[in-house]
Structures are given as structure tokens and as C-alpha cells.
Amino acid sequence: MGQPTPALPPTPGPARTGGHPHTPDWWRTAVIYQVYVRSFADGDGDGTGDLAGVRARLPYLAELGVEALWFSPWYLSPMKDGGYDVTDYRAIDPAFGTLEDAEKLIAEAREAGIRAIVDIVPNHVSDQHPWFRAARSGGPERELFHFRPGRGPDGELPPNDWKSEFGGPAWSRLDDGEWYLHLFAPEQPDLNWAHPTVRKEHEDVLRFWFERGVAGVRIDSAALPAKDPELPDFVEGRDPHPYVDRDELHDIYRSWRTIADEYDGVFVGEVWLPDSERFARYLRPDELHTAFNFAFLSCPWDADRLRTAIDGTLAEHAPVGAPATWVLCNHDVTRTVTRYGRVDTGFDFATKAFGTPTDLALGTRRARAAALLSLALPGSVYLYQGEELGLPEAEIPLDRIQDPMHFRSQGTDPGRDGCRVPLPWVADAPHAGFGSRGEPWLPQPADWQAYAADVQSADPDSMLSLYREALRLRPVLGDGPLTWLPAPEGVLAFSRAPGGPVCVVNLAEAPAELPAHTALLLGSGPLDPRGRLPRDTAVWLRR
Known part of the structure; x- marks a missing residue:
């Protein structure tokens, strides 16, 4: 690590363009x-x-x-x-x-x-949605959800052992004895994505909002809408999962992508998946544009793990x-x-x-x-x-x-x-x-x-x-790929362009010497009296 130069006033960056309205890959x-x-x-x-x-x-x-x-x-x-x-x-x-x-x-x-x-x-609607209100009354709209008779001598047990994401069983029973599926709250009945009416409605909703000028759509619980039609009990390790990351989803998102492309719209999916290869499938060129990165969000404040x-x-x-x-x-x-202020920072x-x-x-x-x-x-x-x-x-x-x-x-x-x-x-x-x-x-x-x-x-x-x-x-940091730079243990240092600015983050116990640089562009906190980077502090440097 080289000797630091005195911190200089931040160099003015490019003028803000208000979001680059004409950049297609914004x-x-x-x-x-x-x-x-x-x-x-x-x-x-x-x-x-x-x-x-x-x-x-x-x-x-x-x-x-x-x-x-x-x-x-x-x-x-x-x-x-x-x-x-x-x-x-x-x-x-x-x-x-x-x-x-x-x-x-x-x-x-x-x-x-x-x-x-x-x-x-897409996974569910409110129990006050017109479809579910009609389904509750026994109408044909029940086909748009997952209704099943219960198990047990009198149907008093849920149709399977699935658990709600909010705790408790994923099933609720109506007065007529039928049970309906809700992976979240009972007021959020799951839709049956095997039914063409469900698919058409969502495609129409996408067009409705794209017509009103939105630039994109965030997809909630994007890995959940498709279900195994048999609705079997959950068995740990069995592949495929009965309701997470099923292959049928990709056909749904391909059809959505054709609509987004008509409007130059973009998708970001909420996809919680531990398997990186399965995760990447959602980001193929004819499916979603982006997906949330939960590995980074849930990562502890630790240099190696980050x-x-x-x-x-x-x-x-x-x-x-x-x-x-x-x-x-x-x-x-x-x-x-x-x-980040707790013992467990994940x-x-x-x-x-x-x-x-x-x-x-x-x-x-x-x-x-x-x-x-x-x-x-x-x-x-x-x-x-x-x-x-x-x-x-x-x-x-x-x-x-x-x-x-x-x-x-x-x-x-x-x-x-x-x-x-x-x-x-x-x-x-x-x-x-x-x-x-x-x-x-x-x-x-x-x-x-x-x-x-x-x-x-x-x-x-x-x-x-x-x-x-x-x-x-x-x-100013550039738009190139990340290149890691040599740094002491517990310190992260990287650039985005050869010879370009450097980001340095110190997660170690002791202050860290900064690499040779010509200007301190921005710091999350002050350097110490010797010009070193204190613990839990980051800087952007011009080389």
C-alpha cells in the first residue's frame, strides 16, 4: 500500500442528467x-x-x-x-x-x-378480489384458485402439509368444507397459474400499466406462482419443489417479456433461490431483465463473506x-x-x-x-x-x-x-x-x-x-467490470476501470494505509490523524 497524499476537495462529477431518459439500457x-x-x-x-x-x-x-x-x-x-x-x-x-x-x-x-x-x-390476490368473492360463493371462479377437499374422516385436516410463509398452515377452510391455498396470509389466496384466465389477466394488467408510462415492473415472490398440480406433501430434498422455482414459470415470464419488449419495459424479479444456476435461468435474454441480489443483502459485515x-x-x-x-x-x-449495529450483522x-x-x-x-x-x-x-x-x-x-x-x-x-x-x-x-x-x-x-x-x-x-x-x-467510477486490488486482510479494494478510481473499505480492526492516490473523492468518514483509513470506513480515491 502506498503513502497517502493529503485529502483534496471532491472533484466535481458529471452534471446530473436526471436519469438519462434516452438511454435504452438505463x-x-x-x-x-x-x-x-x-x-x-x-x-x-x-x-x-x-x-x-x-x-x-x-x-x-x-x-x-x-x-x-x-x-x-x-x-x-x-x-x-x-x-x-x-x-x-x-x-x-x-x-x-x-x-x-x-x-x-x-x-x-x-x-x-x-x-x-x-x-x-402474481402469486395471490386479496380475498376481497371479485374472483375470490365469487369463488367463496361456490362459483366457477374456484378454478382460478387452489380449492381442495380436506383430509381425515370428515375433511377436517388440510389437503397437504404446506406451511405459510407467515407461519401456520397454508390452508384455510370455508363454511362449505372446502379448503383453499394461501402461501401467505389467509386473506391472500393463491392463484392457479395453470388456468389461462389467470395468465391473460396478468398480461392485460402489464399492458395497462405500460400504456400509462411505467418503465418497468417489479415481480413479487417471482419464484412461487406455479404449483405442482397434484399439490403433494412437501418432502425435504425432493426435486422439483412442489411450489418453489418450478420450470413452468419460465414460460410465463417469456410471455411477459414479449409484452415488456413492445414498450421497452424492464422486469426485476424478487427471486430468493440458493442455487445460482437455477437463479440465472430467470435472467436469460428472453425472460427477466434483472433480479434482486439477496446474498448481498443478507451478508454479515465481514470482508471475506462480502x-x-x-x-x-x-x-x-x-x-x-x-x-x-x-x-x-x-x-x-x-x-x-x-x-450492522448488532452482534449478528447478517x-x-x-x-x-x-x-x-x-x-x-x-x-x-x-x-x-x-x-x-x-x-x-x-x-x-x-x-x-x-x-x-x-x-x-x-x-x-x-x-x-x-x-x-x-x-x-x-x-x-x-x-x-x-x-x-x-x-x-x-x-x-x-x-x-x-x-x-x-x-x-x-x-x-x-x-x-x-x-x-x-x-x-x-x-x-x-x-x-x-x-x-x-x-x-x-x-466517475466507470462502467467496467470489477477488478480486485491487493489489500491487507479485512480490507476490500477494487476498481472499475484500469487506472480508474478505487473503492477501499476497511472492515479490519486496525486502521489501514491507503493505496497511492492523487485525490480523496469521497469518504464515509474522516481519515485518522496519520491519513489512514479507520475501521468500518470506506473511501473513493482518484489514482
Whole structure:
């Protein structure tokens, strides 16, 4: 490692282009911001985020420098699972606004150089969906779901032993004795993707939103919709799995791809699979464009394991020519600042528990370094709302928890509401600037004002300022493949172009000497008095 030169003021990066609206492969390198509408910004002051609130905050998002917005479901829904229980894909839930509001938001975002990505949930619908209401009454619509008689002398046992992703059996029984399948909550009956009506409806919904100007679609639980028609009991190790990653899915996504190609639209799939070869099949040129990288998201704060996750991700994408996606947090997982401040810095749904000790100062330092690490990697980056503010996971009072994961676990799982708390915008305003009249739908912690966007905008050392500068400078890193550079144990160092800027992240105990460089472009924290990189700190260097 060479001797460091004194840190210089950041070199101005390329002018922000507002998302490069005419670049056809924008999605290969884009920074995409996830908007959980219910908690982003409240335009009418009733305590629930809405589309008017998002429209009002478009200047904030443009200044941040993101190129697209992924909207979690904004459709008509009873909200039994945060909107992932959809009643009507062609209608906006009144709590969020109207279809006209959505069209205005899509158009206004595009004018600001920001694309829109909507969320589609193909595995299931709400039990209030017209199809299921008719099916519940015994109509022919039962063929659109998975209805079966029960087992046991009187049909009192579920048709098979499948378990819900939220805990408990994956079956519920109607008054007429028939059982229906729901891999999630009972209010989310699974669709029968072997039925042509189900396929046609979703193809029509894709066209509906592409016609309204969206640039892409995020596919929820993308590996789950197809089921073994026999619905057999689950047997550990048996291949193929009765409902995960079945081969029939690929024909579905090929048909979707032909529709997306008509509109130059893109897909990103939520694909949780441990088998890299099976994962890559979803990214073949005639299927999905991208898929979320959960190996990186769930990886502990450890240099060797992070490097393995990065190498593995790039290797599994290489054969199909798809770009990797990098994400630190989303609406389902513990916020990064909190996760990195715990003894177990990885993420696993099974390990979530109330009262886990957390060092937020440590977690924040690591989250700042992780931001520079993820933004320097080749591919696209997904940024969950509030991560740019350094928000921690909130502890929700028991009487205010709404997440079905909590209730299905008999109260042992704290659920996902802690990462869904409404954002703080203005420190000295009621509810930190989220809603002027109504109490926010989830309570904000007492110290939320300290994280408010207006306070952070005025602080050059804040998390928000770090993200803004990182997104401004990101193009300087280049668009080439990652090349690892020699570094001490516990330190990650790489470049994206021969002789180009270098990203260095120190996860070791001791400060690290920096490689020879001509300028410090950006740091997640200050160097030590000897110009070394402290523990849990990252820098971008010009060579």
C-alpha cells in the first residue's frame, strides 16, 4: 500500500442528467429508489402517505440523484399485508389517491428524468378480489384458485402439509368444507397459474400499466406462482419443489417479456433461490431483465463473506449477461443501521426478535461505508426510502403493530413494521413533517426529528449529504467490470476501470494505509490523524 497524499476537495462529477431518459439500457446501471407510499410523504395530512405527497417530493428525489422509483403496491387493497393483498390492479387505493394521480405522478417524474416501476404480485390476490368473492360463493371462479377437499374422516385436516410463509398452515377452510391455498396470509389466496384466465389477466394488467408510462415492473415472490398440480406433501430434498422455482414459470415470464419488449419495459424479479444456476435461468435474454441480489443483502459485515457474496453474484449473472443488483435494505428487512449495529450483522427472518441489543453509532458508521461499497459495484442499486437518512429500525408498540408476520408467529416475531415507519421531513413540524393533521399510521419514535431531511440537508456530514454526493460522483467510477486490488486482510479494494478510481473499505480492526492516490473523492468518514483509513470506513480515491 502506498503513502497517502493529503485529502483534496471532491472533484466535481458529471452534471446530473436526471436519469438519462434516452438511454435504452438505463436499468443496467441505475440507482432505483423504493417508495413505500404509505410511509413516504403525506400530501393531505391525514397520517397516511399518498401520491400527492410523492409528487410534492419529486424535487427531493431529483436532487438525491436517483434514476427511477419503484413503488410498492399502490392498488386498491384491504391492507391486510401492506398492500400486497390486491383487490384491483387497475385502481389506486383511495388512501393513496386516484388513477389520475398515479398518471400525473408517472408523467411528472418522467419530466424530472425519473422513471416509474410498479409492483405486481402474481402469486395471490386479496380475498376481497371479485374472483375470490365469487369463488367463496361456490362459483366457477374456484378454478382460478387452489380449492381442495380436506383430509381425515370428515375433511377436517388440510389437503397437504404446506406451511405459510407467515407461519401456520397454508390452508384455510370455508363454511362449505372446502379448503383453499394461501402461501401467505389467509386473506391472500393463491392463484392457479395453470388456468389461462389467470395468465391473460396478468398480461392485460402489464399492458395497462405500460400504456400509462411505467418503465418497468417489479415481480413479487417471482419464484412461487406455479404449483405442482397434484399439490403433494412437501418432502425435504425432493426435486422439483412442489411450489418453489418450478420450470413452468419460465414460460410465463417469456410471455411477459414479449409484452415488456413492445414498450421497452424492464422486469426485476424478487427471486430468493440458493442455487445460482437455477437463479440465472430467470435472467436469460428472453425472460427477466434483472433480479434482486439477496446474498448481498443478507451478508454479515465481514470482508471475506462480502467478497464471496460479490464474486458469487457477479459469477451467476455473467453467463446470461444480466447486470447484478445491489440492495442493503427493503420494506421487508431490518434497516441497515440497526442490523450492522448488532452482534449478528447478517439478516435472517428466523432470527428477528424483540429487544435485540444494538449499537446505533457503530451501525451508522458501517452503513455509511456500505453505501459507498454498494454504489461502487457494477450493476444497478436499489435504495429503500429512509436509508439515505440513516433511519434505524423502529420498535413499534405492541398495540400498534399491523404486520401479519407478527400475529402469525403468535407474537414472537416483531414483524416488518419497524422498517416501514413514516419518514421525517421537517424537524420542527408536527410528526416531523409527515402529515399535518392525523397521527401517522405507524408511530414515529420520539427522536425521529433528529433524522429529518431538512436538518440533514443543511449538514455536509449527514447521511443524506453522503448519499447525494455519492450519487453525483458515481459515474466517475466507470462502467467496467470489477477488478480486485491487493489489500491487507479485512480490507476490500477494487476498481472499475484500469487506472480508474478505487473503492477501499476497511472492515479490519486496525486502521489501514491507503493505496497511492492523487485525490480523496469521497469518504464515509474522516481519515485518522496519520491519513489512514479507520475501521468500518470506506473511501473513493482518484489514482
